[in-house]
Amino acid sequence: MKEYQQLVDALNAGWVTSPNLQSLMGWSSAHSVRGAMSQLRRKNLAIERQRLEGVTSYRIAPEYDATKDIEGSFSDAYAAIRERKEAGGPGWEPK
Numbered sequence: 001m002k003e004y005q006q007l008v009d010a011l012n013a014g015w016v017t018s019p020n021l022q023s024l025m026g027w028s029s030a031h032s033v034r035g036a037m038s039q040l041r042r043k044n045l046a047i048e049r050q051r052l053e054g055v056t057s058y059r060i061a062p063e064y065d066a067t068k069d070i071e072g073s074f075s076d077a078y079a080a081i082r083e084r085k086e087a088g089g090p091g092w093e094p095k
């Protein structure tokens with residue numbers, strides 16, 4: 001259980017490379033890392049994987065916040081309208 005929590009804590013902190021996970025957890029192979037990721041997925045944790053320059057990294061995916069996403073979309077749209085109006089362009093007109 002302690003090992004599981006240590007793994008989850010490391011992945012919650014951000015991207016962790018496979019070699020670093022092996023070192024942190026005392027595992028002998030990348031096979032151990034892949035097996036652990038499979039176990040975490042079975043516990044309904046969303047694990048993201050990326051491969052950069054031949055090195056695989058993992059992290060627990062951040063939770064999706066739909067409200068924040070929608071608010072951000074509206075903020076971006078209003079900012080674009082303000083920029084356009086400041087440049088002498090038209091504002092927003094409903095159709």
